Amino acid sequence: MAGGASLGSVSGWFASLARMYADMRMRAVQPANRPARQSSSGAPKFGPVAGREREPAILSLMKLGRSFALLIGALTLITGCTSDKSSPSAAGPTSTPPSVAPPAAPASSPDPEESASPTPVLAVDPNNPNRPNLPDLQGRWWTWVAKSTSATNPLADPNGKQCDHNQGTTAWYLAGSSDGAAIRRCRMLTRAPIAFPVVNTKGTQADCATFMADAKGSVELDGKQIQPDRFDAAPIHFTGVEGNPITGNAEEVKTYACGLWVQLAPLGTGTHTLAIRGSSGTSTTVVDYTLDVTAR
Numbered sequence: 190m191a192g193g194a195s196l197g198s199v200s201g202w203f204a205s206l207a208r209m210y211a212d213m214r215m216r217a218v219q220p221a222n223r224p225a226r227q228s229s230s231g232a233p234k235f236g237p238v239a240g241r242e243r244e245p246a247i248l249s250l251m252k253l254g255r256s257f258a259l260l261i262g263a264l265t266l267i268t269g270c271t272s273d274k275s276s277p278s279a280a281g282p283t284s285t286p287p288s289v290a291p292p293a294a295p296a297s298s299p300d301p302e303e304s305a306s307p308t309p310v311l312a313v314d315p316n317n318p319n320r321p322n323l324p325d326l327q328g329r330w331w332t333w334v335a336k337s338t339s340a341t342n343p344l345a346d347p348n349g350k351q352c353d354h355n356q357g358t359t360a361w362y363l364a365g366s367s368d369g370a371a372i373r374r375c376r377m378l379t380r381a382p383i384a385f386p387v388v389n390t391k392g393t394q395a396d397c398a399t400f401m402a403d404a405k406g407s408v409e410l411d412g413k414q415i416q417p418d419r420f421d422a423a424p425i426h427f428t429g430v431e432g433n434p435i436t437g438n439a440e441e442v443k444t445y446a447c448g449l450w451v452q453l454a455p456l457g458t459g460t461h462t463l464a465i466r467g468s469s470g471t472s473t474t475v476v477d478y479t480l481d482v483t484a485r
Contacts, residue, residue, distance in 0.1 A: 323360055323384055327446040328425035330384065331391065333362045335429025335436060342434050349373030349478070360384040360452075365465065365474035367434070374479040379455050387417045388467030388474050389448025397422035397447035399470075406449045406467030406474070417449040417467075456482045 323329065334344060336355050343351050343364035352375030356362065361377050363385035377383075387406035390396065401421055408415040422445040431439050449467060463478040 323382070323452060325425070326360075326384055326450065326452070327389070327420060327423060327448070328427055329359060330362055330386065331425060331435070331446060332427040332429075333357075334364065335427055335433045335442075338430060338432040339434045344434060346373060347371060349375045352377065356381070363463075363465075363478065364476075365389075365467070366476050370475040370477075372477045374481065376481045376483065377456075379458055379482050379484055382455055383451075383453040385451055385465065386467075386474075387449040387451060387465055388469050388472055389420075389446065389450070390469070390472065391425070391444050391446045394422045394445050397445050400472075401447050401469070404449050404467070404469040406465070408451050408466075409462075409464040410453070411461050411463075415451055415453070417451050420446075420448055420450050422447045456480065458482050458484055 333355055334342065337343065337351070339345060341351050341354050343354060343362075344367040346352070346364065348371075352363075352373065356377075358381065361381040361383050363375075363383065365386060365388070387408060388404055390400045392400075398421075401419065404419075406417055408417060424443070425446045426441060426443040428441045429436050429439060431437075436442055459482060461480040461482060463480060465474055465476045465478070467474040
């Protein structure tokens with residue numbers, strides 16, 4: 190309803206109400222001023238005639254009550270329309286306050302081992318999807334061996350106490366033996382693939398050709414035979430530490446490496462047995478491992 194039309198209608202109702210009220214007053218007063226009629230017997234007649242004279246006044250009161258009801262309804266409707274126009278919801282949807290994001294949880298401290306040596310993406314052997322194909326495997330293994338002095342070097346480890354020395358996240362490396370047979374027990378993690386040589390060497394390409402011509406070996410994991418892979422001469426470079434049993438100094442070495450190698454997917458938790466046997470010429474490897482694999 191428009192505001193102007195509503196106010197005009199209300200004004201008309203007020204005028205009609207005023208006229209009706211005046212008419213009612215006139216009708217109500219008129220019987221009191223009119224002389225009473227005389228009956229044939231001379232007695233004044235008030236009952237029926239007086240009742241008929243007051244009937245218009247009663248009807249006027251009824252009309253007045255109905256007009257009051259209509260007026261109150263109109264005022265209520267107008268008030269509601271006006272309040273709707275002035276309310277915030279009529280002017281349009283209220284803007285929603287921006288949501289406040291909860292405070293971020295503090296970042297956990299990085300694993301020192303993983304932050305020091307990030308894990309590269311490992312390829313997978315297409316002929317054996319369960320076997321990892323570690324990039325530059327020989328170079329990484331020779332670096333791991335040359336990073337330890339003679340006192341902590343895994344090649345000279347008699348019982349396995351140096352197994353976790355300098356291990357990274359790319360792979361868990363195992364070593365052969367430099368002083369005859371060895372029996373070792375190692376505690377290692379499940380998340381790391383395992384890599385080790387059955388028998389290997391480094392030198393010139395000719396040295397590798399001679400070595401590989403006579404190389405042979407076998408590996409047994411939990412009573413099952415594992416076939417080693419043959420790695421012919423490949424260029425590598427590594428840098429050791431002073432006093433390491435491979436080069437004796439910390440200079441960078443560029444050479445060729447070759448050998449028979451095994452790469453294993455991460456082992457399940459529990460205890461595993463691993464037997465390594467290899468030989469080429471005068472070089473021999475005889476190592477028996479007990480591997481205690483844990484989640485952490």
